[in-house]
Amino acid sequence: xxxxxxxxxxxxxxxxxxxxxxxxxxxxxxxxxxxxxxxxxxxxxxxxxxxxxxxxxxxxxxxxxxxxxxxxxxxxxxxxxxxxxxxxxxxxxxxxxxxxxxxxxxxxxxxxxxxxxxxxxxxxxxxxxxxxxxxxxxxxxxxxxxxxxxxxxxxxxxxxxxxxxxxxxxxxxxxxxxxxxxxxxxxxxxxxxxxxxxxxxxxxxxxxxxxxxxxxxxxxxxxxxxxxxxxxxxxxxxxxxxxxxxxxxxxxxxxxxxxxxxxxxxxxxxxxxxxxxxxxxxxxxxxxxxxxxxxxxxxxxxxxxxxxxxxxxxxxxxx
Amino acid sequence: xxxxxxxxxxxxxxxxxxxxxxxxxxxxxxxxxxxxxxxxxxxxxxxxxxxxxxxxxxxxxxxxxxxxxxxxxxxxxxxxxxxxxxxxxxxxxxxxxxxxxxxxxxxxxxxxxxxxxxxxxxxxxxxxxxxxxxxxxxxxxxxxxxxxxxxxxxxxxxxxxxxxxxxxxxxxxxxxxxxxxxxxxxxxxxxxxxxxxxxxxxxxxxxxxxxxxxxxxxxxxxxxxxxxxxxxxxxxxxxxxxxxxxxxxxxxxxxxxxxxxxxxxxxxxxxxxxxxxxxxxxxxxxxxxxxxxxxxxxxxxxxxxxxxxxxxxxxxxxxxxxxxxxxxxxxxxxxxxxxxxxxxxxxxxxxxxxxxxxxxxxxxxxxxxxxxxxxxxxxxxxxxxxxxxxxxxxxxxxxxxxxxxxxxxxxxxxxxxxxxxxxxxxx
Numbered sequence: 001x002x003x004x005x006x007x008x009x010x011x012x013x014x015x016x017x018x019x020x021x022x023x024x025x026x027x028x029x030x031x032x033x034x035x036x037x038x039x040x041x042x043x044x045x046x047x048x049x050x051x052x053x054x055x056x057x058x059x060x061x062x063x064x065x066x067x068x069x070x071x072x073x074x075x076x077x078x079x080x081x082x083x084x085x086x087x088x089x090x091x092x093x094x095x096x097x098x099x100x101x102x103x104x105x106x107x108x109x110x111x112x113x114x115x116x117x118x119x120x121x122x123x124x125x126x127x128x129x130x131x132x133x134x135x136x137x138x139x140x141x142x143x144x145x146x147x148x149x150x151x152x153x154x155x156x157x158x159x160x161x162x163x164x165x166x167x168x169x170x171x172x173x174x175x176x177x178x179x180x181x182x183x184x185x186x187x188x189x190x191x192x193x194x195x196x197x198x199x200x201x202x203x204x205x206x207x208x209x210x211x212x213x214x215x216x217x218x219x220x221x222x223x224x225x226x227x228x229x230x231x232x233x234x235x236x237x238x239x240x241x242x243x244x245x246x247x248x249x250x251x252x253x254x255x256x257x258x259x260x261x262x263x264x265x266x267x268x269x270x271x272x273x274x275x276x277x278x279x280x281x282x283x284x285x286x287x288x289x290x291x292x293x294x295x296x297x298x299x300x301x302x303x304x305x306x307x308x309x310x311x312x313x314x315x316x317x318x319x
Numbered sequence: 320x321x322x323x324x325x326x327x328x329x330x331x332x333x334x335x336x337x338x339x340x341x342x343x344x345x346x347x348x349x350x351x352x353x354x355x356x357x358x359x360x361x362x363x364x365x366x367x368x369x370x371x372x373x374x375x376x377x378x379x380x381x382x383x384x385x386x387x388x389x390x391x392x393x394x395x396x397x398x399x400x401x402x403x404x405x406x407x408x409x410x411x412x413x414x415x416x417x418x419x420x421x422x423x424x425x426x427x428x429x430x431x432x433x434x435x436x437x438x439x440x441x442x443x444x445x446x447x448x449x450x451x452x453x454x455x456x457x458x459x460x461x462x463x464x465x466x467x468x469x470x471x472x473x474x475x476x477x478x479x480x481x482x483x484x485x486x487x488x489x490x491x492x493x494x495x496x497x498x499x500x501x502x503x504x505x506x507x508x509x510x511x512x513x514x515x516x517x518x519x520x521x522x523x524x525x526x527x528x529x530x531x532x533x534x535x536x537x538x539x540x541x542x543x544x545x546x547x548x549x550x551x552x553x554x555x556x557x558x559x560x561x562x563x564x565x566x567x568x569x570x571x572x573x574x575x576x577x578x579x580x581x582x583x584x585x586x587x588x589x590x591x592x593x594x595x596x597x598x599x600x601x602x603x604x605x606x607x608x609x610x611x612x613x614x615x616x617x618x619x620x621x622x623x624x625x626x627x628x629x630x631x632x633x634x635x636x637x638x639x640x641x642x643x644x645x646x647x648x649x650x651x652x653x654x655x656x657x658x659x660x661x662x663x664x665x666x667x668x669x670x671x672x673x674x675x676x677x678x679x680x681x682x683x684x685x686x687x688x689x690x691x692x693x694x695x696x697x698x699x700x701x702x703x704x705x706x707x708x709x710x711x712x713x714x715x716x717x718x719x720x721x722x723x724x725x726x727x728x729x730x731x732x733x734x735x736x737x738x739x740x741x742x743x744x745x746x
Contacts, residue, residue: 018519097637117641118510118522119593126592138641140521178521202524203515 010310013125013132016141017182025187029151031303031311032296038075039298048306049078052109057099058084058135060116064270064294065135065144069112072301081108096120100127110305113137131308139173145269146179148300150187152293153224156265161188166218166260167209168194168250169228169277170239172201176228176269181207194218195250198239215250219259226267227252227278243276253279257287265289322346322360323740325699328367332374332691333670333678343372345697345740353691365742367701370734373673374691375407375698377680379497379575380472380551380625381650383409383440386427387416392630392718394428397650398437400717402744404626405654405733407698408439410684412472413450420445420456422464429465437743438736439698441467441686446485446496450474455481455488462492467684470497472551473600473629473645475533477503482537486546495547495573495683500533500558501525501601510641512602516585522593522640527608530601531557538565541572549683550574552627554601556611563620573683574620577627578656579603579647581612583723595636595643596723599629616675617666623683624675626653630719648712648719654700655708656724658731662704669704676700697740700733706746708732 008024017025038044054073058066066084073080103111111130113121118138125132136142154160165184171177171193181191185208193204194212204211212218219225230246240246252266266278266288274280283290323345330341330353342357343350383397392400394411401409411428413419419428425442432440444461448454450471458469469489476482476498489496506525511517513524534550538561541548553559553574562574579599584606591597615621629646636643657676661667667675677700681689687696709728712720736744 095634095637096639096642115639117639118520119641120639122593123639138521138639139523173523175521201518202513202526203518206515206518 009307011131012308014143014304014308015121015125015132015134017143017146017179017186018141020186022186025147025150025183028147028300028303028307029154031307032151032299035302035306036296036299038302039295044075045077046075047077048311049073049076049309052078052309053107054078054080054110054112054305055103055106055108056080056082056112057103058082058114060114060136062114062136065114068294068297069135069301071298072305075298076302076305078305081106096123097127100124104128104130109309133304133308136175138175140175141179142175143179144297144301144304145176146183147304148293148297149180149226149267149269150183151300152267152289152296153265155296156289157223160184163189163223164192164221165189166192166194166222166225167228168215168218168225168252170199170230171195171228172199174228178207180226181209192218192222196240215252215256216259219256222260222264224265224267225252225257225260226269228269229271230273230277232276247276251277251279252282254281254285257282263287267293269293320347321740322362323697323737323742324357324360324362324364325367325372325701325737326364328370328372328701330372330691331670331673333674334690335692337691338670343691343699345737348697348739350691350693350695350697353693365735365737369703369705371669371702371704373700373702374677374689374695375738376405376654376676376700377408377410377686377688378406378626378628378650378653379410379623379680379683380577381409381411381628382414382630382646383411384630385415385431386424390632394431394440395435396716396718397628397630398432398435398440400650400715402437402736402738403716403733404650404652405700405702405736406438406650407700407736407738408441408686408688409650410441410443410467412443412470413445414473418445418449419443419461420448420450422457422460425461425464425466438738441465441684443468443470443497445469446471446476447481452477452481455485458488459492462494466494467686468495468497468549470551472497472499475499475501475503479536479540483540483544486540486544486548490546493685495549497549497551498533498537499551500530500537502529502532505529505532509602510598511588512585512604514585514605516589520589522588525602527555527557527604530555531561534558534561538562538570538572542570548572552577552580552601552625553612553621554580554604554608556608559611559615559620563615566620573622575623575625576612576616576621577625578649578653579627579723581609581616582656582660584609587723591723593640595638595640596647596721598640598643598645599647600645613661613666616661621675622679624653624657626650628717630717631721633720636721646721647723648715648717648721650717651715652710652722652724654702655729655732658702658704659729663730697737699737701735701737702731703734704731706732706734
């Protein structure tokens with residue numbers, strides 16, 4: 001593997017895919033490849049972040065992303081602090097800047113932030129000296145998810161160049177869809193968004209994605225299909241009428257999956273609604289890489305922490 | 320007898336068709352004489368050589384925050400900011416705490432303004448009790464106490480029947496209804512304009528159609544009822560076009576735009592890295608919208624330019640974009656923006672600006688002013704068209720330092736403000 005000094009990312013923030021260069025994405029994916037191996041060791045730990053402190057600031061409910069970060073941090077020997085709250089700072093009466101100042105008083109090296117509102121990590125990054133990692137902000141970005149998705153796809157196809165990836169479901173306010181669209185198109189893949197227009201953002205072409213209002217035509221010739229969670233509780237039945245109708249027209253079923261290329265990957269960022277956006281037969285089928293995504297997520301998050309800490313990719317998995 | 324003699328200014332009074340070098344003598348708070356080389360009298364003199372002297376500018380759309388939100392602004396600091404911004408009068412919105420929905424609050428505001436003693440304050444009464452949009456407030460009582468218009472702004476009037484009834488009811492008191500046209504169900508918790516930029520940067524958007532749908536509804540209801548409608552701070556090309564069409568068929572509606580809507584666009588939001596100093600309602604729109612507003616100003620479709628002064632405490636903008644409140648502290652930048660963005664490039668001339676910021680606002684709310692005719696109020700806005708102004712929020716007189724214009728250099732600004740023959744602010 002071509003080794004380049006990783007200083008490109010050292011000391012930086014990772015607030016979104018929109019501001020990453022293709023070379024930086026490449027470096028993150030390559031580094032994750034090396035770190036994947038750590039999970040297979042009897043002692044799953046490397047000392048790369050020994051003595052460093054990571055604050056996990058989760059201001060919106062999250063299980064898998066938070067756990068994935070924690071595992072990644074522990075495998076790199078970092079000290080971790082966890083703060084979870086389902087209320088945003090404003091309802092607690094504390095400003096985002098106050099939260100930032102309080103955190104900095106504890107001198108962390110990293111702040112991993114999940115926030116219900118767009119731009120909070122960007123604002124935070126502007127006022128703290130620690131490296132800020134966005135673990136999902138509002139309806140904006142979820143860069144670590146997009147990186148792990150791309151990593152998963154690349155492991156199967158060797159490259160992202162020229163692939164066609166379908167993202168289907170509740171896309172309008174989906175940070176997963178947006179980060180994936182930014183990343184995949186930067187790396188030379190084609191992205192299709194498939195959903196009724198009531199679940200799509202306006203001016204979709206701004207994200208370099210092709211909009212499809214039905215799933216079937218979007219699936220034709222697809223190399224990977226990413227199904228997004230339908231959040232019934234948020235819909236108020238204004239965006240689509242019922243789960244039954246959604247399943248009938250927009251869910252990924254075995255029949256619909258056959259429209260994609262043979263061996264097309266089935267992906268889901270989780271948590272899944274079986275029987276709403278995805279048929280269980282597909283979710284548990286041969287083409288599903290849904291659990292691989294979870295495993296890969298740890299490696300990607302290790303790679304991010306490692307590179308932002310100033311590590312060099314050639315020694316990523318060294319002991 | 321109190322007097323003030325303003326010497327050698329370029330005196331502009333569009334109503335009388337005056338635009339020439341003259342002196343103005345103000346006696347006992349009223350314009351006494353306009354003429355060349357008025358003989359020296361026993362009066363303090365103000366040298367206005369090289370400056371424009373215009374009838375006092377009247378801001379139709381300000382939030383002065385008192386009572387209730389004195390930590391954001393008081394009537395006193397708001398009045399002083401208005402004076403420093405070149406306004407001699409401000410109309411203040413009713414969304415205080417308590418809401419100005421009854422005459423006692425109206426009188427309280429007027430007393431506080433008198434005590435502040437800087438500029439004139441004309442309270443705007445709430446349209447509905449608590450600005451909640453359910454039932455009519457005591458409009459007649461508030462008008463008797465001194466309210467000059469009725470508005471629930473920044474709340475839209477969601478209920479079309481209430482909108483109709485208010486337009487009808489206001490006819491008994493000859494006051495205009497000022498609305499914030501926006502279908503809030505359609506704007507759906509948006510924080511910026513919905514379009515290419517919101518899709519790109521991932522902020523929730525509110526579509527232009529949410530404004531335009533209510534502009535259209537309100538024009539139709541105004542025509543149907545014969546009520547007096549003034550559409551607040553329009554922001555989209557479609558709204559401007561709807562007004563243009565309505566006026567062409569003889570509709571009596573009037574409208575205003577804020578200075579920031581002809582100065583900034585949603586691309587500036589993108590450039591701010593999610594800084595809520597760029598968060599306002601209506602939101603900054605596209606460059607097409609901005610250009611349409613400028614075209615509407617140039618062709619007379621737009622009747623007035625306002626500040627939409629919405630001061631907030633520093634803490635309230637130290638938030639992420641969605642959690643921060645809407646609005647900017649605008650009294651001290653609106654006039655400079657109008658001079659720099661409209662007069663300097665020749666979109667309009669100075670007399671047209673005086674119409675937009677003095678003559679027509681006075682007519683819309685039916686207050687004295689907007690003219691330099693003998694006997695008119697001795698209220699003058701004195702402008703320096705050449706002065707270079709670099710916006711520094713730390714130097715604001717307003718308590719609100721929330722502005723997206725920090726560090727921006729503009730050409731032209733107020734030089735002195737005279738209210739009732741008294742110099743209330745001078746550079």
